[in-house]
Amino acid sequence: MPPSHEYPKNFARFYDIIYFGMRDPADKDYYLKQIFNTKGKTLEAGVGTGRLFKTALVEGADIYGIDTSSAMLEELYDKIDPGEHYRISRQSIVDFHFDFRFDLVIAPFRVMSHIIEKEDQLKALNNVYRHLNPGGTFIFDAFVPDPEYLKKGFENFVDFEDEDEWGNKVTRSVTTRPDLINQIIATEFTLQWTEGKTKKESWSFPLRFFFRYELEHLAERSLFESYRIFGDFQGGSLTRESKEFLTVCRKTP
Numbered sequence: 001m002p003p004s005h006e007y008p009k010n011f012a013r014f015y016d017i018i019y020f021g022m023r024d025p026a027d028k029d030y031y032l033k034q035i036f037n038t039k040g041k042t043l044e045a046g047v048g049t050g051r052l053f054k055t056a057l058v059e060g061a062d063i064y065g066i067d068t069s070s071a072m073l074e075e076l077y078d079k080i081d082p083g084e085h086y087r088i089s090r091q092s093i094v095d096f097h098f099d100f101r102f103d104l105v106i107a108p109f110r111v112m113s114h115i116i117e118k119e120d121q122l123k124a125l126n127n128v129y130r131h132l133n134p135g136g137t138f139i140f141d142a143f144v145p146d147p148e149y150l151k152k153g154f155e156n157f158v159d160f161e162d163e164d165e166w167g168n169k170v171t172r173s174v175t176t177r178p179d180l181i182n183q184i185i186a187t188e189f190t191l192q193w194t195e196g197k198t199k200k201e202s203w204s205f206p207l208r209f210f211f212r213y214e215l216e217h218l219a220e221r222s223l224f225e226s227y228r229i230f231g232d233f234q235g236g237s238l239t240r241e242s243k244e245f246l247t248v249c250r251k252t253p
């Protein structure tokens with residue numbers, strides 16, 4: 001768990017303000033529907049601050065969460081009833097362990113893009129497989145790389161500007177350096193916010209991008225008996241316009 005992969009405190013703190021508006025409309029209904037259609041237990045790997053987990057738990061799902069970032073988990077602990085804290089633990093999708101099995105495991109919003117090495121990606125898939133009951137499902141998403149931005153990247157692009165709960169301005173800018181050979185986007189986020197005075201903090205981390213046939217090979221190398229890759233959260237097939245690789249892997253009943 002190299003520290004640069006871990007969401008730092010202030011990035012965890014502003015995560016909800018930034019992503020609830022940016023990401024909820026794309027995937028929240030989809031993932032909640034999968035959770036509520038599941039009869040047994042669900043695991044959210046890379047649960048973060050509980051963007052999806054909290055709603056699922058409050059609405060009665062038997063859901064557990066793991067994440068490698070203690071800062072993200074601290075945000076989540078603060079939001080949920082202390083009697084439910086046992087559901088959350090600091091573990092990696094690569095080598096987590098539970099003494100029981102799940103019927104659904106989800107890794108929503110680019111969790112697998114934080115797993116850089118292909119052997120770790122394979123270990124993650126197989127570890128999930130071993131923690132699923134027969135007939136269980138694993139769902140994860142990854143972005144479809146945009147050739148234009150793989151070529152030029154972003155330079156201090158402001159992708160978020162709004163107010164926090166006290167009406168103070170928060171901005172985030174992003175600079176990316178794509179590396180096609182290693183399939184990495186070296187990403188730097190810079191946050192600026194007001195807390196008495198103006199504060200600024202940057203965080204650099206690598207983000208792994210995937211191509212379609214790589215995902216197919218990965219799923220086929222894994223223990224999963226079947227899989228399908230969709231192009232959106234409405235069940236659409238992959239097309240030239242797809243922005244998402246939504247991979248659904250199934251364990252034979």
Ligand SMILES: C[S@@+](CC[C@H](N)C(=O)[O-])C[C@H]1O[C@@H](n2cnc3c(N)ncnc32)[C@H](O)[C@@H]1O
Binds near residue numbers: 006069
């Ligand atoms: C973009 S956030 C998504 C959080 C949440 N699933 C959501 O949809 O809002 C990615 C999360 O994956 C976590 N993560 C990164 N590497 C991980 C790993 N190896 N195992 C588990 N979680 C990991 C990060 O700490 C972060 O909380």
